[in-house]
Amino acid sequence: MSDFTWSVDTEKGERIDKFIAKQEPDFSRSRLQALIEDGSILVNGCIVKSNYKLRAHDVITADLKADEPLEAKPENIPLDIIYEDEDVIVINKPKGMVIHPSAGNREHTLVNALLYHCRDLSGINGVLRPGIVHRIDKDTTGLIAAAKNDKAHRSLAKQLADKTMNRTYLALVHGVLEHDYGTIDAPIGRDEKDRQRMTVTAKNSKNAITHFKVIERFQEHTLVECQLETGRTHQIRVHMQYIKHPLVNDPKYGYRRDEGGQMLHACALTFVHPKTLEVMRFEAPLPEAFEKVLEELRAREDL
Missing domain, CATH: 3.30.2350.10 (Pseudouridine synthase)
Structure with missing residues (x-):
């Protein structure tokens, strides 16, 4: 394992993968690009794309694992x-x-x-x-x-x-949503304080749009159907937290760091077949653990 740090001065405007390839010729461009996408190479402490254009005074830090085949x-x-x-x-x-x-x-x-x-x-x-x-x-x-x-x-x-590929999700969230339908239009970018998290922010963000529909309400929870208009990292999880209805069991954006992971299921997918041009729709039933939680919530409603 090797750690490197470079401070950019005269290389302004050069792609980061090209810049590092000059410094470390033993690493191929494709391998460097994979390391950048993995987050093993940071600029000013932040994850960037492999086509990021360097600016004067940027500081690059790299953890180059030469002994691990990529x-x-x-x-x-x-x-x-x-x-x-x-x-x-x-x-x-x-x-x-x-x-x-x-x-x-x-x-x-x-x-x-x-x-x-x-x-x-x-x-x-x-x-x-x-x-x-x-x-x-x-x-x-x-x-x-x-x-x-x-x-x-x-x-x-x-x-x-x-935006012609339709992706539909079912999510169980905390709290009871008042509106039957809604659209969350809020840009998402990386959290400056924690690079493993995303957040709604106007800084270094991309537009993000999530449409939701209430499927079932419980005493303290709501089952919602979400459709993605955009596909940002953690989009549904971040957007539901943003409107103060985080996903149940979400370890990053929920109220508690419960084990088992967030209650989120990609239940339907529609696209046009690349060769036949036929519109194809696929559905996947809720996993057993998700269905069990819903059954428990329904049982409480009957008490």
Whole structure:
């Protein structure tokens, strides 16, 4: 393991991956880009993209793990496959599974499982995220689509960008929402005090829009259906906290740091098939643990 620090002076305007490649020629550009995306390379203490343009007086800190190969390896991990053909595969992801390898999670990810099952995946996102078009959090359950080739990947990515891929979630939140429907339009950026958290902020943020509909009300909780118009990191979790209705069991944004992870499930996914152009909709039932919590809440209502 090697730690490096650089202070930028005359390199203003240069991409960070190009700058570091000059300093450390033993590291390929693709590997440096993966390290940047992992958060192993920071600028002024903050995570940036690999295409970040450096400014004068920026301070770069890097934890370069030369002894750890940055590639995903196939692993024989069972998958709950909802649909599969030669272009796409749709998985019902369980709680606790990380989507792709990153710092601290090199193995046992969805990508490792997909590489074993599919053999071939699109290469647009590099060796650590082959086939991955969109993501859901480690402890969020439910539907995620992956691309088996670059053509399918470009099609699905364009649908995401054009907001024509519909992603629907069920979330159990604290408190009783007054309105049956609503839209949360609040920009999200990284929390300056904790880089592992996101927050609603006007600084270094991106627009974020979440639509919600109340499905069921309880004495102290509400089951809501959420539709993402944008796809920011932790978007539903951050937005529900922002309106003072955080997700139940959310360890980062909830009232308590309960074990088990947030009550959030990607229940439906709709997109146009990259080859046939058929509109495809997939649904995944609530996991047993989520359903059990709802049953307990319903039982309390009858007391």
